[in-house]
Amino acid sequence: MSFGFLGIQFGFALQNGNASRILQSFGADVEHLSLFWLAAPITGMIVQPIIGHYSDRTWNRLGRRKPYFLTGGILSALALLFMPNSAMLMFLPPVMVGAGILMIMDASFNVAMEPFRALIGDNLPDNQRSLGFSIQTFLIGLGAVTGSVLPWLISYFMGTKAAAPGHVQPNVIYSFYVGAAxxxxxxLWTVLRTKEYSPTEYAQFHPEEAEAEQSNGLGEIIKDFKRMPMAMRQLGLVQFFSWFALFSMWVFASPAIATHVFHVDLKDTTSVNAAKAGDWVTLMFGVYNGISALYALCLPAIARATSRKLAHSFSLIAGGIGLISIFFIQNQYMLIISMAGIGLAWASILAMPYAILSGSIPAKKMGVYMGIFNFFITFPQIINGFFGGWIVKNLFGGQAIYALVLAGIFMLCAAVSVIYVQDGKDIKYQKIK
Structure with a gap:
């Protein structure tokens, strides 16, 4: 069911690890990077609830969820092909072309991702969902590892080459081509090999929800938003702190590590040393994703032995410590320790909130609520996008490393806020008064 998610995360990892360096190559300043990254959460906030709503009501020859993640995947692959080649459109500023393609890529990733999560909720009973989301997280990690290390791997075998001014390093371009394929x-593997239940079969598994609701599009989404389960509201605070921290890491890790660990000048985006720093950052992203994939296999057992809340809180603490520790590191290899903590947090963020949430929402609303839940992911990223660059420029003196320290503090706040989440199948679906 989740093998296609491996491919999505392969491409997503290439974007996360390389978008900032690509935009800097095209002329973007560090303090403006977070504004360019706003494309991701804004499109996600708009696209995912809509996709979730309509995928709940889609039944055709391909299935219920498959038409959406197939369409999103194809569009994402096309964006991967075009983004590192934005400079080819000479009549437009490359940084604007790159930002536009980044927006298209993010919208396409959002179209593809939400139905994959809903597919797990559709096909698995509640007592198997922690395992299902953890396996999905393992495949996410596996795809992200290979996508993250690919630029470094290509440069290892082909040699690190300086890029011409205004252009992207060749190893990054080749990596994006491989990612699209x-x-x-x-x-295609998931589309061809996964069975989705027909409406008749689905009604047999969920007889209490056999009556289909009438859909009126946006009005129905707003109605569902107002009556979201209490557990979903409580998870919102956890998600706010978690995703604010993650957004800071994705946006500022490249310039922070390049200047703080590799001592590269902030304006240097084309030298061999700058390329090595960028490749090392993507490799470190591969490390945290690899640890995430392995840790995801342990999460169900940890959650059973303790609780889903305790497992999630512990993982977030590890992530917060990992982010803060980067400030104290000068040796590039010591970053592996920092990334280990971040990997624990990333695995749990991708699994535990969804496992808690899926047990508290009605099955026929799985898609729309998974989409609405994305609001709690995108909103903190939008806040960070508008203010993160200003904070780095005006409060941190342009030193991106302090953005990672702030991210660690937010991750620790997320760990504390897990305490207030109710986790249990007894949480009732709230009605509108």
Whole structure:
């Protein structure tokens, strides 16, 4: 069911690890990077609830969820092909072309991702969902590892080359080409090999929800938003702190590590040393994703031995410590320790909130509520996007490393806020008065 998600995350990892360096190559300043990254949460906030709503009501020859993640995957693959080549459109500023393609890529990733999560909720009973989301997280990690290390791996065998001013390093371009191909292959595997239940079969598994609701589009989404389960509201605070921290890491890790660990000048985006720093950052992203994939296999057992809340809180603490520790590191290899903590947090963020949430929402609303839940992911990123660059420029003196320290503090706040989440199948679906 989740093999296609491996391909999506392969491409997503390439974007996360390389978008900032690509935009800097095209002329973007560090303090403006977070504004360019706003494309991701804004499109996610708009696209995911809509996709979730309509995928709940889609039944055709391909299935219920498959038409959406297949379409999103194809569009994402095309964006991967075009983004590192934005400079080819000479009549437009490359940084604006790159930002536009980044927005298209993010919208496409959002179209593809939400139905994959809903597919787990559709096909698995509640007592198997922690395992299901953890396996999905393992495949996410596996795809993210390979996508993250690919630029470094290509440069290792082909040599690190300086890029011409205004252009992207060749190893990054080749990596994006490979990512597009892997994404399509993995998606086709899931589409061809996964069975989705027909409406009749689905009604047999969920007889209490056999009566289909009438849909009126946006009005129905707003109605569902107002009556979201209490557990979903409580998870919102946890998600706010978690995703504010993650957004800071994705946006500022490249310039922070390049200047703080590799001692590269902030304006240097084309030298061999700058390329090595960028490749090392993507490799470190691969490390945290690899640890995330392995830790995801342990999460169900940890959650059973303790609780889902305790497992999630512990993981977030590890992530917060990992982010803060980067400030104290000068040796590039010591970053592996920091990334280990971040990997624990990333695995749990991708699994535990969804496992808690899926047990508290009605099955026929799985898609729309998974989409609405994305609001609690996108909103903190939008806040960070508008203010993160200003904070780095005006409060941190342009030193991106302090953005990672702030991210660690937010991750620790997320760990504390887990305490207030109710986790249990007894949480009632709230009615509108």
């Amino acid at each position: 892997v994404m399509i292959i993995c998606l």
